[in-house]
Amino acid sequence: MPKGKDPATEITGDPFGPFRSADPARPFVVAQLGQSLDGRIATVSGASKYINGEPALDHLHRIRASVDAVVVGAGTIAADDPQLNVRRVAGPNPARVVIDPTSRLRGPAKWLEPDGTPCMLITREDATSFVIPGVEQIRLPLVDGELSPRAMIDALFARGCRKILIEGGAKTISTFLDAGCIDRLHLLIAPIIIGSGRNGLDLKPIDDLMSALRPATVFYPLGQNEILIDCDLRSAAGGTE
């Protein structure tokens, strides 16, 4: 190896290899974040379409087609009304899962459009019962005022969802990452500097850099100067389990 080369950072490999080789006896959880060079996912006013270009969108759909379930928080449904299906590549639709602790989302939404794909709503156990035809409500207890990311993963695993994509948004990915529940983080970096606005990650504060996560990373050019950085969080010191 050339002197000075970081053994944890390479430019070869297959970003879907870890999906295929994951231990079938436990959940495999991947998160994705499409972000600017300065780590933003939206402007101050919330404009986020489209930071990333077609190559990153294609990659997002490839991830969706490679997992059993795609999970987003209520904030993303309210902001973007995503379909959460696979359209840009060939492959099956994953189950669609929305975290809506108080069952605040009402009315029609694209993720609810029936296409034979299972849909699930994760709420706190004392949330108002709100029956949406075709949607399974998964009720979980609060832990320190939040739904436990581990309990959510376990509930999905118990329903046959072994490979799980935490698609967003910022709060949802950050809580799963803080809880040590993410195996891989796919950062999709677009060649744009926003300079202010929403950060992609907002983790619990750390006191010194010894406590920072330092995942092994692999870089993949995606085209149109977009880059995928595949972060192996199981190799990272610090906050993972």
Ligand SMILES: NC(=O)c1ccc[n+]([C@@H]2O[C@H](COP(=O)([O-])OP(=O)(O)OC[C@H]3O[C@@H](n4cnc5c(N)ncnc54)[C@H](OP(=O)(O)O)[C@@H]3O)[C@@H](O)[C@H]2O)c1
């Ligand atoms: N760039 C990307 O890759 C990407 C991907 C997806 C979304 N986005 C953007 O992200 C923004 C939305 O992100 P966001 O951070 O505002 O919202 P979010 O993460 O989509 O949703 C957050 C909400 O989900 C619920 N939630 C998530 N985890 C929870 C937990 N552990 N316990 C209890 N409740 C939990 C809470 O709902 P309540 O509020 O009801 O308590 C929470 O406020 C949008 O602008 C969207 O465009 C970007």
